[in-house]
Amino acid sequence: MAVVGAGSWGTALAIQLARNDNDVRLWARDEAAIAAMARDRENSRYLPGCPFPERLTPEPDLARAVAAADDVLVVVPSHALRACLRSLRDLLAESQRVIWATKGLEPESALLPDRVAAEELGAARATAVLSGPSFAGEVGRGMPTAVTIASADADFARDMAGAFHDGVFRVYTASDVVGVGVGGAVKNVLAIAVGISDGLGYGANARALLITRGLSEMMRLGEKLGGERGTLVGMAGLGDLLLTCTDDQSRNRRMGLALAAGHDVASAEREIRQVVEGVRVAREVHRIADHLGVEMPIASQAYRVLHEGVSPPEAVRRLTDRPFRSEKD
Ligand SMILES: NC(=O)C1=CN([C@@H]2O[C@H](COP(=O)(O)OP(=O)(O)OC[C@H]3O[C@@H](n4cnc5c(N)ncnc54)[C@H](OP(=O)(O)O)[C@@H]3O)[C@@H](O)[C@H]2O)C=CC1
């Protein structure tokens, strides 16, 4: 397996694959970082304290990494996905399949990763997505975790599940690539909203409100785009929403906490030093919800705080100040 992208999540997944007796080449664009990983046998920048298993080889040359692999796992932020797939296109043999663990929407187009992959790799290439409630640090340390791998190609989903699955890292297979993609994208934005509310000290009742009504927003958008309800209340939807909204390991939640404390987006990103997908994705969720006429008030208020300068307390006031309605709507 080749793992393309050696941030925290790419590194954790590479470790899991190698632990599970797969030969893994881990590539990053930063050659000095790859050299340091080869020397230290850990990724001290993105995933410190998680030693590399023997079968994991840091690889500075993308073509060599791909040539040595059966299949390719892409783990870069959503804004880099298209460029990354494009650079892979000419390196891939016909038989090689591509799975990604990216959670987001493409900037400007608001496309889900599967649409970007179809455009860059062609509709005939077998592809899959890995998603679900899974902090990299916990996976890196070998703590119990479950994810979903979805693909229109059932054999590919099963093969990937077999490569990852062991007694601690469980994999559920699925075919609903759209539902899994929407869950992974929207939960980032909702975690920022919950971080804001918690940071303002609004308490447990407000948190439960935001998560539950946030799930309704995720489901409305997911179903509109063709995803299935069952997926959205499964690991890659509700599961990841709960994880990301409630634990401070989440960079998106921490962004919300920082905004509530009066920091601006740029300074909070500098402090976090890793990708905070929800910042860009909020703009795309807002754009697509608006375009499709899907009501997503919580995600919209997160967008307004992030990109339109609305203050966190004012955003919460706008949410709570809405008229009563049927819970089914
Ligand atoms: N961390 C986690 O717990 C989880 C993350 N994810 C998802 O995985 C994806 C990757 O996030 P994560 O690993 O956490 O991010 P990190 O911030 O930990 O690392 C980002 C990585 O992406 C690389 N990168 C950034 N831009 C590009 C580019 N243009 N081309 C190639 N590589 C690039 C960075 O390289 P450089 O250092 O050179 O900038 C770095 O290696 C995101 O979509 C995230 O939502 C999903 C589940 C869990």
Ligand SMILES: O=C(CO)COP(=O)(O)O
């Ligand atoms: O996707 C994740 C866990 O499933 C990681 O969440 P954050 O990107 O908010 O850290």
